Amino acid sequence: MTGTLLLLRTFLHRDRWQFLWWSLGGALLYWSQAYSVDGLYTTQAEFDHAAATMGHNLAFIAMIGPARALNTIGGQVTWQATAFGAIVAGLMSMFLVGRHTRAEEESGRDELVRAQAVGRLAPMTAALLNALAANVVFGTLVAISLVAYPLTAADSISLGVGVTACGWLFTGTALVAAQMTASTRGMYGLAGAFIGATYALRAIGDVGTPLLSWLSPMGWYQAMHAFSGLRWWPALLLLAGALAAVASAYAVFARRDFASGLLADRPGPERAGPTLRGSLGLAWRLQRGSVIGWTFGLLLGGLMFGSFGDDISDVVGDSELSRSMFLQGMNNLVDGFYAASIVMLALIAAGFAISSALRPRTEENEGRIESLLATAVPRRDWLLGHVAVTVAGTVVVLVATGVGLGVGYALVAGDSGALDRFLVPVLPYAAPVLVLSGFARLLVGVAPRLASLAWLPLIQASVVMMFGDLLKLPQWLQDLSPFEHLALVPAESFRWAPFVALCALALALSAVGQVAFARRDLH
Amino acid sequence: MIRVSVPLRVGSVTGVAHPIEISGLVKAFGTLRALDGLDLTARSGEIHGFLGPNGAGKSTTIRVLLGLLRKDSGEVRLLGGDPWRDAAELHRRLAYVPGDVNLWPTLTGGEAIDLIGRLRGGLDERRRAELVERFELDPTKKGRSYSKGNRQKVALVAALASDVELLLLDEPTSGLDPIMETVFESYVDDFRDRGGTVLLSSHILAEVERLCDRVSIIRTGRCVETGTLAELRHLTRTSISADLARPPDALRALPGVHDLQIDGNRARFEVEPSGLDAALDTLQAVGVLSLTSQPPTLEDLFLRHYGARLEPHDHTGVPDRDTPRDRTGS
Numbered sequence: 048m049t050g051t052l053l054l055l056r057t058f059l060h061r062d063r064w065q066f067l068w069w070s071l072g073g074a075l076l077y078w079s080q081a082y083s084v085d086g087l088y089t090t091q092a093e094f095d096h097a098a099a100t101m102g103h104n105l106a107f108i109a110m111i112g113p114a115r116a117l118n119t120i121g122g123q124v125t126w127q128a129t130a131f132g133a134i135v136a137g138l139m140s141m142f143l144v145g146r147h148t149r150a151e152e153e154s155g156r157d158e159l160v161r162a163q164a165v166g167r168l169a170p171m172t173a174a175l176l177n178a179l180a181a182n183v184v185f186g187t188l189v190a191i192s193l194v195a196y197p198l199t200a201a202d203s204i205s206l207g208v209g210v211t212a213c214g215w216l217f218t219g220t221a222l223v224a225a226q227m228t229a230s231t232r233g234m235y236g237l238a239g240a241f242i243g244a245t246y247a248l249r250a251i252g253d254v255g256t257p258l259l260s261w262l263s264p265m266g267w268y269q270a271m272h273a274f275s276g277l278r279w280w281p282a283l284l285l286l287a288g289a290l291a292a293v294a295s296a297y298a299v300f301a302r303r304d305f306a307s308g309l310l311a312d313r314p315g316p317e318r319a320g321p322t323l324r325g326s327l328g329l330a331w332r333l334q335r336g337s338v339i340g341w342t343f344g345l346l347l348g349g350l351m352f353g354s355f356g357d358d359i360s361d362v363v364g365d366s367e368l369s370r371s372m373f374l375q376g377m378n379n380l381v382d383g384f385y386a387a388s389i390v391m392l393a394l395i396a397a398g399f400a401i402s403s404a405l406r407p408r409t410e411e412n413e414g415r416i417e418s419l420l421a422t423a424v425p426r427r428d429w430l431l432g433h434v435a436v437t438v439a440g441t442v443v444v445l446v447a448t449g450v451g452l453g454v455g456y457a458l459v460a461g462d463s464g465a466l467d468r469f470l471v472p473v474l475p476y477a478a479p480v481l482v483l484s485g486f487a488r489l490l491v492g493v494a495p496r497l498a499s500l501a502w503l504p505l506i507q508a509s510v511v512m513m514f515g516d517l518l519k520l521p522q523w524l525q526d527l528s529p530f531e532h533l534a535l536v537p538a539e540s541f542r543w544a545p546f547v548a549l550c551a552l553a554l555a556l557s558a559v560g561q562v563a564f565a566r567r568d569l570h
Numbered sequence: 571m572i573r574v575s576v577p578l579r580v581g582s583v584t585g586v587a588h589p590i591e592i593s594g595l596v597k598a599f600g601t602l603r604a605l606d607g608l609d610l611t612a613r614s615g616e617i618h619g620f621l622g623p624n625g626a627g628k629s630t631t632i633r634v635l636l637g638l639l640r641k642d643s644g645e646v647r648l649l650g651g652d653p654w655r656d657a658a659e660l661h662r663r664l665a666y667v668p669g670d671v672n673l674w675p676t677l678t679g680g681e682a683i684d685l686i687g688r689l690r691g692g693l694d695e696r697r698r699a700e701l702v703e704r705f706e707l708d709p710t711k712k713g714r715s716y717s718k719g720n721r722q723k724v725a726l727v728a729a730l731a732s733d734v735e736l737l738l739l740d741e742p743t744s745g746l747d748p749i750m751e752t753v754f755e756s757y758v759d760d761f762r763d764r765g766g767t768v769l770l771s772s773h774i775l776a777e778v779e780r781l782c783d784r785v786s787i788i789r790t791g792r793c794v795e796t797g798t799l800a801e802l803r804h805l806t807r808t809s810i811s812a813d814l815a816r817p818p819d820a821l822r823a824l825p826g827v828h829d830l831q832i833d834g835n836r837a838r839f840e841v842e843p844s845g846l847d848a849a850l851d852t853l854q855a856v857g858v859l860s861l862t863s864q865p866p867t868l869e870d871l872f873l874r875h876y877g878a879r880l881e882p883h884d885h886t887g888v889p890d891r892d893t894p895r896d897r898t899g900s
Binding site: 153229230232312314315316317318319320323324325326329332333336413414415417418419420421422423424425426428566567568569 | 670683
């Protein structure tokens with residue numbers, strides 16, 4: 048164990064910002080639920096009514112957890128935030144453990160450290176303590192923010208303790224995953240799959256088979272029943288689970304060789320398949336994981352919004368905030384809500400389009416472009432392959448969004464014509480989404496060092512969309528967002544002019560970026 | 571009448587154009603002049619060594635040749651074309667191995683070799699299989715799990731298995747063990763024997779001495795020497811140590827003699843080629859009991875140029891150190 052404390056100090060120093068951002072973001076997830084619930088409903092009767100409607104919606108229950116005391120702010124916070132809070136703690140723990148264990152081992156830096164006067168178990172132990180500490184910070188912030196809101200102290204603290212204990216358990220399982228595979232990517236895959244499985248188990252369990260929820264650590268957290276008859280003992284299950292996971296990680300570590308994993312790295316194909324050909328084939332191969340991931344994510348997001356069905360008028364409430372966010376000045380609440388949901392989902396889809404447009408920059412930065420452009424592929428074609436994947440991927444992701452909305456709505460409202468109602472209005476959002484990716488491509492071509500600024504317009508558009516009217520932002524600032532110009536279908540009827548103008552703008556931005564890229568120095 | 575159609579190389583059409591012709595090339599990054607009037611010619615069918623320490627501008631030159639960087643001024647001809655404007659067509663006729671190979675983390679080595687080959691327009695399947703075996707490369711591993719040496723092998727297989735006229739190799743053997751270096755050298759030799767041209771940037775001098783027909787040495791973005799190894803050796807000093815019958819005091823007055831140490835009847839010194847004859851005469855005049863002489867190596871040559879950065883060197887008798895000269899023409 049020699050050197051553990053020294054390493055731990057280094058890790059804490061290196062990770063101090065990560066601690067802060069993860070914990071602040073996570074705590075905000077809890078606190079904002081309290082704040083928004085408070086803002087949405089003006090009277091308790093309205094709140095009771097909404098709670099009754101929500102509590103019977105099986106899709107909600109599957110997505111977030113068992114419905115308890117939903118007509119209280121504390122009950123709402125517990126319901127809305129615990130599952131996602133546990134996921135945030137899980138992801139934070141996974142990345143913090145991974146970056147100091149498997150990633151260091153894979154890169155060979157760990158070898159340098161181990162050649163010093165450092166005990167065999169020291170790097171792993173320091174990484175463990177580091178992640179445990181991060182979860183304490185997270186839990187503390189959650190508890191403090193809720194106590195300060197103010198909500199009942201004991202229940203607020205239990206939400207903090209529960210999320211810390213969940214994080215500790217996921218720290219343990221991430222540590223086990225780090226012993227399993229030789230690659231960092233593989234480790235994140237395993238640890239992430241475990242988090243996903245605990246979520247899925249409790250989702251199925253909460254809907255009809257309570258036994259399954261008792262198999263899931265996330266279910267144990269929710270079984271603490273904060274704000275609805277608090278009990279502490281399920282936290283002990285989490286602690287026991289964490290202990291067991293950490294112990295097995297140490298047991299495996301003692302038996303394995305340096306730089307190896309328990310699972311052998313699977314060999315890949317010896318020869319390239321027929322599709323790995325040309326710049327399009329390569330761009331697709333490099334981006335397909337991302338396209339598939341975002342497609343599933345937005346399908347799920349669409350399902351989530353769609354499954355509100357027509358209950359929406361009960362759920363949304365009648366406050367200033369809900370008017371600003373969902374109504375966008377419309378009269379029909381259901382149509383207004385869905386028009387706004389489509390914009391929100393399209394903003395998320397823009398995340399795909401921007402990251403996809405930035406992918407060529409990553410290839411350039413990581414030095415993989417050199418060997419490629421030393422072949423007979425002209426730069427213009429190489430980039431065009433990526434452009435094609437961005438555009439086609441954007442359409443696919445938006446179609447998935449529309450299908451998700453339609454299917455979710457049809458399942459809940461029993462309306463088989465819902466697919467048309469949602470799919471058609473979603474598709475035109477390809478235009479503003481591609482404007483943002485076109486801006487990213489422009490930066491990559493003209494000012495590659497500033498490429499990360501490509502995310503700014505998305506932040507601006509999101510703020511305008513959600514708080515534009517509430518904050519009374521000046522009109523020109525709102526008009527800067529390409530998402531503000533399309534007609535809000537289904538609340539309004541479709542207009543061609545803004546759609547065509549946005550398409551032209553997207554094309555122009557991308558074209559200038561592509562031409563500039565073909566003319567500049569590559570590094 | 572039977573006509574034999576011989577595939578014409580642009581270089582042989584005019585009888586003047588060489589596969590690589592660079593004169594007065596300038597490339598600046600901000601205020602840093604990475605290339606400052608560089609001249610370089612690689613002739614058809616030769617292995618041309620491209621020597622210089624880190625930061626001298628070797629990789630920048632190769633990137634200009636590949637059309638990745640745009641020259642600021644000067645003339646650059648690659649296989650008779652313009653490396654910036656005609657990049658894609660020219661690249662069909664050349665292969666490149668970078669010094670620091672970065673592979674796609676999710677593609678296997680075999681996939682990367684095929685991909686690069688396909689993008690260039692085809693690989694020699696037989697040679698590909700042979701190279702994979704001779705380099706003992708496991709093509710089923712993912713890019714992220716290769717060591718540096720193995721990533722280098724992937725790039726070498728992809729380059730050497732292609733049918734091209736020109737190889738641009740930027741420190742291609744960094745990370746290879748000596749056995750693999752030998753395999754590499756035999757393939758490069760073969761390639762030259764089939765008529766190919768190679769630009770080999772390196773600072774492994776033994777490798778350059780074994781392989782290269784001609785050598786260019788660059789320093790801070792300029793070419794300071796170029797010629798065959800034999801010719802370049804003439805530029806450097808021979809070191810001599812001798813046991814003599816009497817103290818050889820006459821040596822002190824000779825031009826071209828450097829670092830002279832006389833210790834009683836023993837003398838050690840370095841002498842330029844031009845002064846060698848006179849120095850030996852002087853020694854003979856005092857009576858030679860034993861004599862060892864060491865011929866100049868590329869290493870001496872290299873250190874003469876770059877040692878100057880460490881300790882100021884006496885350049886008398888070696889005029890025009892910093893102007894490029896082509897010795898083979900004389």
